[in-house]
Amino acid sequence: MIDPSGSLSYDALRRLSFAAAGRLRSSHGIGPGDRVGVLCRNHRGFVLSAASLSLLGADAVLINTGFSPSQVASVVREHGLRLVVHDPEFPAPPSVAALVSSALSSGGPDVSLSPPARPGRTVVLTSGTTGVPKGARRPNPAGVGPLVSILDRLPVRTRSRLLIAAPLFHTWGYAALQLAFGLRSCVVLTPRFSPSSLVELAGRHRCDGLFAVPVMLSRLLDADCVLPPSVRVVAVSGSALPGSLATRFMDAHGEVLFNLYGSTEVSWASVATPSDLRASPASAGRPPRGTRVQILSASGAPVPAGVVGRIFVGNEMLFEGYSGDVPVSSHDGMLATGDLGFLSESGLLTVSGREDDMVISGGENVFPSSVEDLLAGLPGVREVAVVGVPDASYGQRLAAFVVLHESSSPLSADEVRDHVRQHGARFAVPRDVHFVPSLPRTATGKVIKRALL
Template sequence: MTVDQGGAPADAPLSLPAKLRQLAAERPDDIGLRFIALDGSEPAFSYAELNRRSSQLAAALAERGVVSGDVVALGLRNSPQLVLAALATWKLGATPVPVRWDVPDWELERVKEAINGRVFLGAADLGWIDETENAPVPDLPDQVSPRVQGICSSGSTGNPKIIVMERPAVYREVVTTPFIAAWGVTVPRPETILVPAPMYHANGFAPLQHLFAGDQLVVLEKFDAARVVDVIERYRVSTFTATPTMLQRIAALPDIDDRDLTSIQWIIQGAALMPRTLMHRWIGLIGPEKIVSIYGMTEALGLTALRGDEWLEHQGSVGRGLGDTEMRVLGPDGEVLPLGEIGDIYLRSATSPAYTYVGDAPRLPSTPDGFASAGDLGYLDADGYLYLVDRRVDMIVTGGANVFPAEVEAAIIDHPGVSDVVVVGLRDESWGRRVHAIIAPTDAAAPPTTEEIRTFTRSRLAAYKVPKTVEVVDAIPRSEATKVNRGALVKARGG
């Protein structure tokens, strides 16, 4: 048996810090991170710089008491400092937990209390992080965090939920293999990966694993559709992950059909249901074989996926189980429902990492044989493809009938006078709940009328799904990750 210089078996998995040191030695001058700041600057960091700077910051964090097994909360917006802090945390054998910073102070304090991390790094620590560059470069022992990362998931109501992945922070090639490889596609490596989403979100933090594979990350400080396309062209971006809202805004750019998107090898669409017209638009922009739609959750219960050419044969689907993921659609008494009947989606995967919650959030409902549900509703077709309709908590019961906001939103967004829409259920004496559409107009000076929206929607949906009321706003309040808090919207309108 051969051993490496540290005395470990040569075929033993490398810790994430050891993998970074290896890259710094083998490719010291290659750019690993490029940051696209709002002020127009675009600082770049080589693998040697990332290794050195994260070691300096790790020593500074150790002076603040961080030891192996601790949690470090990272309340930083997308920035080089956030990436360095995550790398430094792993170098100490601790667990990084990115934290939403775009929430009210009271909610941030509640999340911080739930995490109970050894250190919280926020905007006030940016200068301190930068100052560590002047410190000596320490010789750190190789350490492996027992828990690779945590992700926060909480709204304005309910208990904060911090989801921690119970697997060690070691380099796993399978995690960094391009997702499109599941369809037998080989893409050039290293990839240039655009990160348009906030890194407090699972889809934004996950690309850090690709840094250890030698891929280059191009991180946006904040999502902007025009800037995304500019960066794709200038840095020949090969892949990115985006929400439907992001893709909608990119596709709506007036010159998008004339822009150069040929560097894109593949993209992932996730986080929400993709409207059919938007999928067709992107198929026209880059081709169906380059689009992958996925359905999963931060708890990593399992994953479904399909490529754009499959989607054309199963329009509206979020795919079949990937790898060993199994699916069930269950009724209210836990019974397996017939094909085509809407019920609660349950997933099971033996190879998915176990998760735990930090805080008081209850675990997801599960079956005795290991299937679990994140609260989404959907159905299966005869070919085993899953169709997601909406979250159970968002379903509107109006006049005794069930209405799924995502379906109504998908119908309304095609109106040429609508740039964004959210549908909620509001208290109503006659209907129990009425379907209420909140729209942001394409032209603020000439927004569509309620009757225009109702007539347009009536041509696409059953009458009971048509919004009873329509509200025009300047902009839909979305988080940096483009998500909406429906509960807050309903509360602000009287419940």
């Protein structure tokens, strides 16, 4: 494993993990069933925290590095954390014991540990784009089935060199780390993303795989940064691929892009290969081995191909539930993703948008994502978000928040509306158009639409 502090063999990582577990047990009394927060960027401190807590049978609560101090304090309170392991750049929460992550990397005497009676769990926090983040309890894999499912659609091989730019606190980054360990791959971690540093790292370490989130691909294209030819797999997840991003990225980098659709709750649902994305850039792909995807109506009945309904997913890594026993929508051993979408006759999945994002304007159903995709193709538009706002006459109307390229010619609100009017439905034309310098995003690239409102 390679990070800014240097390289560690897996054997050295194992010995450091045992020493860190001993320190957590002796100095902080951490043991089976305790909950410990991990507030770290992508580096060895995160990995040692997660591994040492697992050795002790304690639960690791992965905290989003983009959370404010008040949100971190809320996580400490709601999850009953005994300790928070944090990077020095993040202030220690005042209401709980804290340990700087670098303290776990300093080694120590050999420690004798027995396997805990109760395996430690991982709690991943949802992104919180629509409210207070919930804690999702992730299961421990019962075998190699989950690894096989992902490899069914993602051509990553044993002893690859994988650069993980997606945040490790997020399900996608954490899954990439587990995948890499399972394949005995060299793991390259980068605590902070910039297009130029990502390209430099990938070239210096001859990486053949990159795990990222979609907004990182946009930033690479905006900066005219091209990954080295050694990279033959670029796997993204965490948010939707907007507009023509998939085809534009492959035009610049070749047929290397794979898009995994899933969620914190269902893990994976489907994977789109380069050929899937060439055929339909908005496609979420097909379910991998051992995965069921069904589209159901509001009453729970299957709908025909091409008809939009609720997306339900079944696989062997469905989450165990939310902390606090928040109810989960399920059907026949499957969980709802919270999205709406449809399956083609050939089984290709397309996600239309979030159930709670759909806008009803004058009796017409509009998915903001479809309008966003239209506007993403308008020359001069760098990124865009569309939301529904209250309207006295129509119930709701659409508002578009548009970020322009710095070098582009000025664009008017009427030109934005005319583009949608020419290429989309009349009722999808945004009444309000706001030009903004940037969109508020989470650390995984999702737009925080409540902040726009």
